[in-house]
Amino acid sequence: MRAVVQRVQSASVVVEGKTVGAIDSGLLILLGVSPDDSHHSVQWMVNKVSQLRIFSDQSGKMNLSVSDVGGALLVVSQFTLYGDCRKGRRPNFMSAAKPELAEPLVEDFITAARRLGLRVESGVFGAHMDVTLCNDGPVTLILDSPSFQKS
Numbered sequence: 001m002r003a004v005v006q007r008v009q010s011a012s013v014v015v016e017g018k019t020v021g022a023i024d025s026g027l028l029i030l031l032g033v034s035p036d037d038s039h040h041s042v043q044w045m046v047n048k049v050s051q052l053r054i055f056s057d058q059s060g061k062m063n064l065s066v067s068d069v070g071g072a073l074l075v076v077s078q079f080t081l082y083g084d085c086r087k088g089r090r091p092n093f094m095s096a097a098k099p100e101l102a103e104p105l106v107e108d109f110i111t112a113a114r115r116l117g118l119r120v121e122s123g124v125f126g127a128h129m130d131v132t133l134c135n136d137g138p139v140t141l142i143l144d145s146p147s148f149q150k151s
Contacts, residue, residue, distance in 0.1 A: 001041040001105070002081045004030040007054050007139035011074045013123040014130040021121030026071030028133050031109060032081030033102035034095055040148035042105055046112040049073070054139050062139075072119040076131055077106045099126060 005027055012022035029049060033041075050067055057063040066073065079102065083091035096102070103125045113120045123129045 001034065001037045001045045001109075001145040002032040003045055003049065003143045004078075004081065005049060005052065005054075005141045005143060006030075006133060007136045008074075009134040009136045011131070011133040013074065013076055013121075014132075015124045015127045020124055020129075021074050021076075023072040023074045023119070023121050025069065025136070026073055026119075027066050028074045028076070028131070030076050030078040030081060031106055032078050033097040033105050034082055035097045035101065036147060037097060037101070037105055037145070038148055039105075039108060041145040042108045042112055044145045044148075045143065046109055046116065048143055048145075050113065050116050050118060052141070054141070067116070067118065072121065073113055074121045074123075075106070075110055075113070076123040076129060077102065077125045 008026060008028045010024050011028040012019055027049065051065050053065055054062050055064040055069045079093060079096040082096035083093055084095060085091050106125060110120050110122055
């Protein structure tokens with residue numbers, strides 16, 4: 001599982017002219033799923049994202065998590081995170097999971113984050129989405145979950 005995590009002052013996602021998700025301070029998470037991902041990948045990623053200390057404390061040090069600051073998550077599925085551009089000019093998406101695997105795992109991520117008490121908004125899986133954000137910092141991190149044995 002791959003996530004591009006951006007600390008934001010605000011972010012929103014629009015589908016067919018309608019805002020389907022919006023947050024103020026928090027994290028915009030672009031989330032990609034690979035064919036090797038499982039429930040273990042989801043749990044690892046949710047725990048990592050929720051505990052990342054990338055918000056400033058009173059001294060201006062990145063010492064607080066999204067939970068600590070009462071921030072929200074905006075989760076946007078993005079298979080293009082697994083695009084391979086090493087050969088040719090058109091990305092190869094062979095490393096991205098098929099929708100029948102990816103969609104349930106994205107939903108599992110959202111559910112698991114909510115279980116941790118986070119406010120979570122999301123885009124629409126498979127839809128063309130217009131994402132707007134005000135990156136705070138800017139702070140942008142790329143996270144890859146470790147490999148887990150499928151059970």
